[in-house]
Each structure stands twice: as C-alpha cells, then as structure tokens.
Amino acid sequence: MNFDKKIATRQSFGEALLELGKTNPSIVVLDADLSAATKTSIFAKEFPDRFFDMGIAEQDMISTAAGLSTCGKIPFAATFAVFATGRAYDQVRNSVCYPNLNVKIAGTHSGITVGEDGATHQMLEDIALMRGLPNMKVLSPSDDLQTKWAIEEASKINGPVYIRLCRLATPTIYDEKNFEFGKGIQHGEGTDGAVFATGNMVAKALQAKEELEKQGVNIRIVDIHTIKPIDKEIIVKCAKETKKLISIEDHSVIGGLRNSHFRGFDR
Amino acid sequence: MEDLQKRALNIRKNVIEMIYAASSGHPGGALSCIDILTTLYFSEMNVDINNPKDENRDRLILSKGHASAALYATLAEKGFIAKEDLLGFRNINSTLQGHPDMKKIPGVDMSTGSLGQGLSIANGMALAGKMDKKDYRVYCIMGDGEIEEGQIWEAAMSASHYKLDNLCAIVDNNNLQIDGKITEVMNPTPIDEKFKSFGFNVININGNEIDEILNAFEKARTAKGRPTAIIAQTIKGKGVSFMENQAGWHGKAPSKEEYETAIQELS
Secondary structure, three states, X not given: OEEEEEEEHHHHHHHHHHHHHHHOOOEEEEEOOOHHHHOOHHHHHHOHHHEEEOOOOHHHHHHHHHHHHHOOOEEEEEEEHHHHHHHOHHHHHHHHHOOOOOOEEEEEOEOHHHOOOOOOXXXXXXXXXXXXXXXOEEEOOOOHHHHHHHHHHHHHOOOOEEEXXXXXXXXXXXXXXXXXXXXXXXXXXXXXXXXXXXXXHHHHHHHHHHHHHHOOOOOEEEEOOEEEOOOHHHHHHHHHHHOOEEEXXXXXXXXXXXXXXXXXXXX | OHHHHHHHHHHHHHHHHHHHHHOOOOHHHHHHOHHHHHHHHHHHOOOOOOOOOOOOOOEEEEOOHHHHHHHHHHHHHHOOOOHHHHHHOOOOOOOOOOOOOOOOOOOOOOOOOOOOOHHHHHHHHHHHHHHOOOOOOEEEEEEOOXXXXXXXXXXXXXXXXXXXXXXXXXXXXXXXXXXXXXXXXXXXXXXXXXXXXXXXXXXXXXXXXXXXXXXHHHHHHHOOOOOEEEEEEOOOOOOOOOOOOOHHHOOOOOOHXXXXXXXXXXX
C-alpha cells in the first residue's frame, strides 16, 4: 500500500470511462450537472457525441439511460450517490431493475467522508437501497486500480450495476488489477479478528492493522469490493479462523456491508 | 380507414372480454386510447411480428401502463400474441400482467407501470436512434393525469433540448383521473400551451377520430428539429355508453349484466 500516492475513486472512474470509451463504441455517459465533480467530464471532453448532460434531473437521467440501453447502448449514469440512488430510486427500481436493463449507475460522493457539504449530501443508505433491488449488483471499490477494474467489470455484466465511489483521495492499495467479481480479498492471516471493510474504509483498516501489529495484535483485513453478490465462503472461513468478525463501512449499519455479510453472526 | 375502425371496435370488444374475465382492470383509460393504438399499429408504425426486436423498428412506450389491456388486445390483433392468451389477462399464470412486461410479451418495447417515466425512456430510444443514424420513430402515450408527475416535464425539457424530432409524444386527454376530473384533482391545463412552451410542435386533435390521428402522425413526421406532442382529446370509456366520461370506470370490471350490455354496444 502506498500512503503517499493518493487518488479519489471518482477520478479513477473518470479515467476508466475514457479508456472504456476508446475500445467500446457502445459506451455512453450521462450526468446530471455534476460532470466536473463526478469526473465524467474526462469522458465528455474526448467523446462529446456520446455524453449527455441531463441537467439537474436525476429521474429523467436514469430513465433516459434505460431507454438507451434497450437500443444496445451501455449507459453509465453518474451523479452524487444520494441523488442517483435516493432521488431516482423508483426509476432505478421500475425502469432499470425490473426489466433487468443494461444500465450502470455510478454514485460518487458516497458516505460521510463527503465532509463539508453536510448531511444532505452524505449518503449513508445507498448500499441498502441498491442491494435490495432484484437484478442489481453492487460494487464498492477501495482504490484506484480496483475502481478501474470495477468499471470494466460493470461494462461486461449484462444487467444493472451500482458502483459506489468516493470524493476524497485515498491511498493506492493494489499494484495490479487482479480482482475477481464476487470474491473478497484477504490481507494477512491474523487470527485475532477479521475486519471486513469496503470502499474508502479498506485503506483505513489496513492502516489500523499495521498499528495493531506493533501492539502484538494480529488481525486480517478483508476487502469487500463486491457487496452484492456476497462472498459467503470468505465470511465463513474468517469466522471459523478468527472467531471475531468486525466491519467498517462509510455507511449506515442498517442495510450495509455489516447487515448483508454478517447475517446470522450478528449479536 | 374503415379497416382501422373495424379493428378498433374489435380491440374494444376484446378489452371488455379481458377485463370481465379477469374481474379487474382499467377499462376507462384503455378504451380512450384504442383509436390511437390501432392507428399506430395498423398504419403508422413499422413493426414486424416475426421480428419483434428488430433494431430498426418503430417503438411504442405505453407510459400509462395501466391501459395494458388496450395494448395487449392491439398486439393480439396485430399478431404478436395469440388471441386466446388474452383471456389470461391479470391471471397469476399469464404473462399478461396488469402492467406490461417487455421481457415476457413480444411486441412490448418497455415495461411500464410507475407513471411519469415513459417519456424519458422514449427520449433515450430516440437519442440512440439519432446516434446510430437510424430512421425509426419513437411514440409515447401518456395519460393526462400522468403528466402531473414532475418527471414528465424534465423529459419534455430534454426532448426539446436534444431536438428529438424522431419522438412523438401523445397525451390521452380523457379529462379524468382516479379521484375525478383532472382540472379538479390537480389541474394540468393548458396542456398544449405547456408543451408548446417547452419547445414542442403541438397538434390538437380529437383522439377518437382515426382520420385526425392519421393526419397528426403525418404532420409529426414532417416536423424537423423539435419533438411533437399530440394532445388527443378523448373520451374515457369510449364505446361503452355507461362507461363514457365516468371516473368510476377507471379501475373496475363490469358485472355480468354490464358486460353483456357492453359487448352488445360494441357489436
């Protein structure tokens, strides 16, 4: 892990879209007047004919993406997580998930780490909302390369995918794109506890692991980049080997990583 | 013309048969838009019953999905679905559920049901057509109560902004919604002026007169650089005397006696 080289996953998202756009002409991108912040502007600059700013109208954006997808396009619709999943929930449910359409929804600025914008913008329920929807898959990448992988992976899945992204720059954890959809990544073999983390909390957990090692406590970290479908195997394995499951997420404990992964273990 | 009128009458009869067999459904708003649907499927739209997903086909989104009986009966009249299947309408084992499902019913271009989303979806299809330089047209039938949904106006803005002249929006202006007269429940009038001010080419017609409908579609095709909105004045419950202009017939099935009278009137 490189604590010095930091990059926000929204930036990685923008760069990944650009790369994807170069090789796949079906990729189209929609935004709701936040392209500078969501970084879809990177794609828009290179491919203005495949970028649609829908203005401040998230419901229209999601349904338009649904329409585009029925004609063979692979739309990525991006805005802040709170608007993508909250404001447009009914559109995601009825016009995307019910007909199982090939729409990708990128929610940037998720979690409390949005910071100064305050509570209206700190989306803490998006995982809960999206993972409850039939057909929807949920990705929550932790660093630069993992985000780029997640965007490529989402484009290959034929169906709806929600990708949870963050505003703040976070340390780079991985050197290569060696990820598998639906499979958590275990860091270390410590048996004093297993910390399941997702998104921007993975780097924090890895930092904590180093600190604890100095105090003689050996934990392992599990990076859950795919929230749905869940990786049951790694949960059972870690439960057996450590007897202590801990979760860290920039999300409400209701309906998030903890709720989805520790069912049956929670006390 | 005569052929279209005959088909419309047939479709009306089938709608009554279906709703009576199901003991539930939405006769009022189905009957009001049947002349529009008939004209679309038997004169205006380029569709192929042997290739329902043809990428060059014209598309229809029944945004007021609760008028599904009218769509199913029209699709059966056209040959997309078997006529004998119509009597399974709303039955748990039938694909013909209360609101249309694009994944299960040949000829249905979009799953609808939650009001207000169809026009945005139509925009997405129209945008894709423009991108791919295809000359198909996209039609979207909305209810006049439905346009109380804010998303319709987001979509109206987008259609005009992106100059979607391959889009034809149709408002089935039957003047009634579930709770009563549209002007008393939540007044959306003047509907034509609203679409005009959003940049649409607006055509006012009697939506139960086939020659006027034919003429309007013709005019819509020649409008360049902006979308068309046809405001179709219709009669809710059209064709069945005791259902006409009665809000109470929005969502209920006829009794045995009422059914027999209705079929007699339509014969």
